[in-house]
Every structure is written in C-alpha cells, then in structure tokens.
Amino acid sequence: MATFSSFKASITLAILLVLFAVHSAIQKEARMGASLLRLFFHDCFVNGCDGSVLLDDTSSMRGEKGATPNRNSARGFDVVDDIKSAVEKACPGVVSCADVLAVTARDSVSILGGPSWNVKLGRRDAKSASLSAANNGIPQPTANLNALISRFSALGLSSKDLVALSGSHTIGQARCTSFRARIYNESNIDTSFARARQGNCPRARGSGDNNLAPLDLQTPTGFDNNYFKNLVSRRGLLHSDQQLFSGGSTDFAVKAYSSNPGSFASDFAAAMIRMGDISPLTGSSGEIRKNCRRKN
Numbered sequence: 072m073a074t075f076s077s078f079k080a081s082i083t084l085a086i087l088l089v090l091f092a093v094h095s096a097i098q099k100e101a102r103m104g105a106s107l108l109r110l111f112f113h114d115c116f117v118n119g120c121d122g123s124v125l126l127d128d129t130s131s132m133r134g135e136k137g138a139t140p141n142r143n144s145a146r147g148f149d150v151v152d153d154i155k156s157a158v159e160k161a162c163p164g165v166v167s168c169a170d171v172l173a174v175t176a177r178d179s180v181s182i183l184g185g186p187s188w189n190v191k192l193g194r195r196d197a198k199s200a201s202l203s204a205a206n207n208g209i210p211q212p213t214a215n216l217n218a219l220i221s222r223f224s225a226l227g228l229s230s231k232d233l234v235a236l237s238g239s240h241t242i243g244q245a246r247c248t249s250f251r252a253r254i255y256n257e258s259n260i261d262t263s264f265a266r267a268r269q270g271n272c273p274r275a276r277g278s279g280d281n282n283l284a285p286l287d288l289q290t291p292t293g294f295d296n297n298y299f300k301n302l303v304s305r306r307g308l309l310h311s312d313q314q315l316f317s318g319g320s321t322d323f324a325v326k327a328y329s330s331n332p333g334s335f336a337s338d339f340a341a342a343m344i345r346m347g348d349i350s351p352l353t354g355s356s357g358e359i360r361k362n363c364r365r366k367n
Contacts, residue, residue: 081161081162081165082162082165082166082192084161084162085158085161085162085165085166086174088154088157088158088161089154089158089171089174089175089178090174090178092150092153092154092157093107093150093154093175093178093179093182094178094182096147096150096153097179097182097183101183101292102242102243102244102291102292103146103147103150103179104179104180104182104183104242104292104294105179105183105239105242105243105244105292106145106146106147106243107147107150107151107172107175107176107179108175108176108179108180108239108242108243109145109147109239109243110124110125110145110147110148110151110172110175110176111172111173111175111176111347112176112209112236112239112346113135113140113141113145113205113209114169114172115226115346115347115349116208116209116210116222116226116349117135117200117201117204117205117208117209118197118201118204118208118350119349119350119351119352120169120172120173120194120346120347120348120349120350120351121169121194121195121196121197121350121351121352121357122167122168122169122171122172122194122196122197122360122363123135123196123197123199123200123201124136124141124145124172124200124205125148125151125168125172125363125364126197126199126200126363126364126365126366127364127365129365132199132200133202134199134200134201134202134205135200135201135202135204135205136148137202138202138205138206138209139206139211140205140206140209140211141205141209143246143281144246148363148364150175151168151171151172151175151363152362152363152364154171154175155168155171155360155362155363158171159361163361164359164361165359166192166359167194167195167196167357167359167360168196168359168360168363169194169195169196169197169351169352170190170192170193170194171363173190173191173192173194173347174190174192176343177190177343180239180294180339180343183242183292183293183294184293184294184295185294185295185336185339186336186337186339186340187340188340188341188343188344189344190344190347191344191347191348193351193353194351194352194353195351195352195353195354195356195357195358195359196352196357196358196359196360196363196366197352197357198357198358198366199366208222210222210311211311212245212249212250212309212310212311213252213310213311214310214311214314215310215311215314216314216315216317216319216320216321219233219311219314219315220233220320220321223236226346226349227345227348227349228342228345228346230320230321230324231324231338231342232342232345232346233315233321234315234321234324234325234328235324235328235335235338235339235341235342236339236342236343236346237298237311237312237315238296238298238299238328238335238339239339240286240287240298240308240309240312241286241287241290241293241294241295241296241297241298242286242287242291242292242293242294243285243286243291244283244284244285244286244291245283245284245286245308245309246280246281246282246283247271247272247273247279247280247281247282247283247284248276248280248281249308249309250268250272250284250308250309250310251272251274251276252310253265253308253309253310253313254268254269254272255269255274257310257313259305259313259317260305260306260307260313261304261305261306264288264304264305264306268284268308271283271284272284284308285308286298286308286309286312287301288301288306289301295332296328296329296331296332296335296336298312299316299325299326299328299329299335300329302315302316302325302329303316303325303326303329
C-alpha cells in the first residue's frame with residue numbers, strides 16, 4: 072500500500088472531506104467516534120481490512136452485519152454512506168470503502184483527543200462477506216487472556232498490540248448482554264463498580280439486554296488512558312477487558328499505560344497502523360465500490 076503522501080491533490084481533498092464528515096457526525100453524537108473506530112476493528116479482524124463489514128446481505132450471501140459481534144451493536148453505517156458519497160463526488164472511483172474506514176477510525180480517535188497517525192491508503196474492497204468468518208474472527212467479550220493473545224497473534228499482532236488496541240475501549244458503550252455475567256458472577260471486580268452497573272443491567276436474561284453502559288466511566292467520549300486505570304482498579308466493564316490485568320502476562324503493560332498516557336498514545340497509533348496492514352486487497356484484487364453496501 073502506498074503512503075498518504077504519494078497521493079494526488081484530489082485524494083487530499085477526499086481525506087479532508089472525511090475529516091469534516093467525521094467531525095460533523097461526532098458533534099451530533101459524541102458516541103459515534105467510538106462506533107466508527109469499532110467498525111474498522113471489526114472489518115480488519117475478518118478476512119483483513121477489506122470493507123466487507125459494510126456489505127448488506129443479499130439473496131445469495133449472508134454478510135457480517137448479522138454476526139453475533141455486530142448484530143444490534145455495530146453502527147455508523149449511515150455515516151460511512153454519507154462520507155463515501157461525498158468522496159465519490161470529489162474523486163470518483165479512487166478511494167475504497169476499506170480506506171474510508173481506515174481514515175474515519177484515525178479521525179475519530181484524533182477528534183476525541185487521542186493520537187493521530189499517517190494512514191496508509193490503497194486498499195481495495197471485497198466483493199463478498201462471511202457471516203461465519205465474523206462469528207469466528209472477532210474476539211468475544213467473554214474471551215480469556217490466552218484466547219485474546221492467540222487471536223491477535225494469528226493476525227500478526229503481538230500481546231503488546233493487544234493491550235494497546237484494547238485501549239480503544241476508553242471510548243464507547245457496551246450492551247448489558249456483553250457484561251451481565253461479569254457484574255453478577257465474577258470476583259475480580261470492584262464491588263461498588265459491580266453494584267452500580269447492576270442498576271442498569273438486570274440479572275435476568277432478556278431484561279434490559281440492550282441497556283448501555285460506558286466502557287470507561289470517567290471519560291466515555293474522551294480518548295485517554297483512563298481505561299487502564301480502571302483495569303488496575305478492577306473496574307473493567309467486559310470480562311475480556313479485565314483479563315488484561317488479572318495476574319497474567321499483560322499486567323505489566325496495563326500498569327505502564329495507566330501511568331504513562333504518552334506511551335499509550337504512541338503505541339496505540341503504531342498498533343493501529345499494523346492492524347490496518349492485515350491482509351489488504353491490492354492491485355487487481357477486489358474493487359473500489361461506488362456504494363459501500365453492495366458490490367459494483
């Protein structure tokens with residue numbers, strides 16, 4: 072993939088349009104930044120960063136939107152549609168949906184106070200998507216540390232990348248179904264924190280399943296290192312979050328990031344670049360979709 076600096080002025084305009092659109096979307100709803108960042112994660116973890124998460128189902132294909140990690144939780148598709156439409160008007164047939172996701176993720180983090188980085192461009196879009204690949208490829212909120220390390224390793228990402236990238240949970244919300252078991256059944260959790268979360272997430276399944284709680288209680292719309300401070304205090308909302316600080320091999324990195332926001336910011340930016348390099352379609356592979364929801 073070529074670097075941003077190698078693209079022509081028309082691409083520069085397109086990237087500025089993305090920034091403007093993301094800024095506008097976040098102004099309307101601060102949570103949208105986290106949602107757009109999450110779309111990029113869920114795209115890259117399923118057959119690489121190829122825009123497949125954006126494809127709607129067809130009569131012959133069940134895509135990723137209906138997978139368990141995305142159903143009733145993945146959001147921001149309309150924002151991506153608006154961004155793609157604006158980009159197509161500025162330079163038609165040049166910027167892929169996969170690249171749009173990569174840039175929106177970077178801009179979302181930066182706008183919410185986090186680091187920025189040079190986004191590599193040149194990805195092309197998949198022509199199909201896989202429900203089963205999404206169900207199997209995206210780490211579950213119930214995953215233990217070994218499973219998380221294994222999944223990241225399979226994608227060429229280290230345990231250090233795992234911890235840094237998990238810091239994206241310093242923004243955004245999670246549904247009750249994702250953390251119910253943790254707040255009622257686990258012992259590695261601050262008692263007052265668990266009690267507070269129980270107030271909006273009933274024990275009984277089917278009751279309040281879609282009720283939301285911030286992944287980072289202190290600054291849910293600010294990109295900082297409070298996520299790691301929460302883990303050290305046993306206030307990770309998801310089981311998979313707290314696994315990063317539970318007496319295992321990643322404890323040291325969590326502790327380091329909790330006291331050094333600059334180190335987290337730089338490591339997060341570097342890890343995002345590495346994640347963006349996961350199995351991109353380039354050259355004659357794939358296509359550049361005109362509409363991110365369907366193949367040309």
